[in-house]
Amino acid sequence: MCGTNGANGANGVTGSSIAGPVPRPNPYANTSDFLSNVANFKIIESTLREGEQFANAYFDTETKIKIAKALDAFGVDYIELTSPVASEQSFRDCQAIAKLGLKAKILTHIRCNLDDARAAVEAGAQGLDVVIGTSSFLREHSHGKDMEYITKTAVEVIEYIKSQGLEVRFSSEDSFRSDLVDLLSLYKKVDSVGVNRVGIADTVGCASPRQVYELIRTLRGVVSCDIETHFHNDTGCSIANAYCALEAGATHVDTSVLGIGERNGITPLGGFLARMVVSAPEYVKSKYKLNMIKEIEDMVAEAVQVNTPFNNPITGFCAFTHKAGIHAKAILNNPSTYEILNPEDFGLTRYVHFASRLTGWNAVKTRVGQLGLTMTDDQVKEVTAKIKALADVRPIAIDDADSIIRTYHLSLPGVSQNTSNGTSEPVAVNGA
Numbered sequence: 271m272c273g274t275n276g277a278n279g280a281n282g283v284t285g286s287s288i289a290g291p292v293p294r295p296n297p298y299a300n301t302s303d304f305l306s307n308v309a310n311f312k313i314i315e316s317t318l319r320e321g322e323q324f325a326n327a328y329f330d331t332e333t334k335i336k337i338a339k340a341l342d343a344f345g346v347d348y349i350e351l352t353s354p355v356a357s358e359q360s361f362r363d364c365q366a367i368a369k370l371g372l373k374a375k376i377l378t379h380i381r382c383n384l385d386d387a388r389a390a391v392e393a394g395a396q397g398l399d400v401v402i403g404t405s406s407f408l409r410e411h412s413h414g415k416d417m418e419y420i421t422k423t424a425v426e427v428i429e430y431i432k433s434q435g436l437e438v439r440f441s442s443e444d445s446f447r448s449d450l451v452d453l454l455s456l457y458k459k460v461d462s463v464g465v466n467r468v469g470i471a472d473t474v475g476c477a478s479p480r481q482v483y484e485l486i487r488t489l490r491g492v493v494s495c496d497i498e499t500h501f502h503n504d505t506g507c508s509i510a511n512a513y514c515a516l517e518a519g520a521t522h523v524d525t526s527v528l529g530i531g532e533r534n535g536i537t538p539l540g541g542f543l544a545r546m547v548v549s550a551p552e553y554v555k556s557k558y559k560l561n562m563i564k565e566i567e568d569m570v571a572e573a574v575q576v577n578t579p580f581n582n583p584i585t586g587f588c589a590f591t592h593k594a595g596i597h598a599k600a601i602l603n604n605p606s607t608y609e610i611l612n613p614e615d616f617g618l619t620r621y622v623h624f625a626s627r628l629t630g631w632n633a634v635k636t637r638v639g640q641l642g643l644t645m646t647d648d649q650v651k652e653v654t655a656k657i658k659a660l661a662d663v664r665p666i667a668i669d670d671a672d673s674i675i676r677t678y679h680l681s682l683p684g685v686s687q688n689t690s691n692g693t694s695e696p697v698a699v700n701g702a
């Protein structure tokens with residue numbers, strides 16, 4: 271039985287043979303910190319498996335290699351690939367990526383049977399993620415197997431994979447709609463034959479964070495191996511669920527770039543790290559190259575022909591844009607006032623909007639400075655009123671606001687035609 275921190279989570283205080291009082295854990299103590307892996311988790315990046323199930327996805331070999339290399343450079347622990355039995359090209363792609371010699375471990379995803387496992391071993395993967403449906407829906411309407419058959423096959427497949435010297439994870443599809451006793455008995459059994467990880471999958475995206483916490487915490491007390499988690503985003507909980515799973519003692523989280531996957535996908539890599547960098551800044555910043563997130567998202571967005579959503583954490587076009595006068599003023603004084611994430615951690619800059627009816631004079635003052643102009647505060651307030659007056663009539667662009675500022679400046683006594691020469695880049699404010 272394996273596990274980087276699985277054993278930690280399963281047991282409390284160890285006894286001692288030396289005489290004297292044995293310290294006992296306080297039964298009322300909050301155990302969440304003891305179980306929590308919020309500052310010690312691993313990412314299983316599944317853009318090249320779950321992501322390939324996204325409606326628009328078609329990855330040729332070159333694109334797969336490019337994505338795998340970028341994810342590896344970014345620092346993910348594992349890269350999961352489509353099953354080599356899915357198609358001949360999938361088999362060859364798995365071989366090619368396994369041969370790259372990346373730091374990340376190469377996993378492939380297989381159904382729970384020996385034929386799939388043999389093909390995956392032949393394709394050169396370093397670990398196999400085995401999955402089978404355990405909910406009554408999937409047992410009755412998908413593969414038609416009972417729990418006894420599932421348990422027997424699981425043990426057989428796990429033992430075969432281990433005999434080949436590979437890492438193995440066993441997961442149940444649709445875990446949250448599976449019978450709890452069935453699920454725990456199955457996982458206890460696979461743990462006892464030495465599986466490296468068990469996986470909990472919210473295949474239909476039905477689970478709430480509290481349900482996740484409770485299931486993972488219960489499972490943490492039943493198995494001593496690592497616990498991987500996989501959350502679909504149908505009801506918008508995929509990041510929160512991943513976070514709660516870690517709080518409850520899960521060790522691994524599945525992600526995909528931009529969350530692409532079956533239907534509306536799974537926990538997105540970038541959004542998940544936005545959450546985690548707030549909760550565990552040292553761990554996240556030392557382990558992952560956060561300034562690569564935009565480049566990786568752009569690469570995948572282009573490959574699957576989508577745009578990054580406007581409200582995407584970190585990279586949505588307005589993720590670091592501040593608009594209302596009250597916000598702009600505070601941000602210009604100290605960005606922490608209205609930012610929990612620092613754009614510089616991701617190699618990005620913030621932007622203070624200065625061309626709307628909500629604009630305040632502090633933002634305009636900064637813009638005046640960027641344009642290389644000089645005005646008194648009263649003059650800035652007057653030109654701000656002009657910008658707001660136009661913005662009350664129609665939406666205005668940065669150029670509109672700039673020309674109002676320049677025209678106003680030219681009208682000031684003693685200003686000649688040639689005094690303005692500053693940048694015309696939008697207001698970007700750096701530093702804390």
Ligand code: HCA
Nearest residue numbers: 401441443444469471473500
């Ligand atoms: C799917 C399978 C899966 C597997 C998750 C896992 C799911 O439905 O395509 O291996 O843990 O969501 O159940 O992606």
Ligand code: CU
Nearest residue numbers: 320473500532
């Ligand atoms: Cu899935």
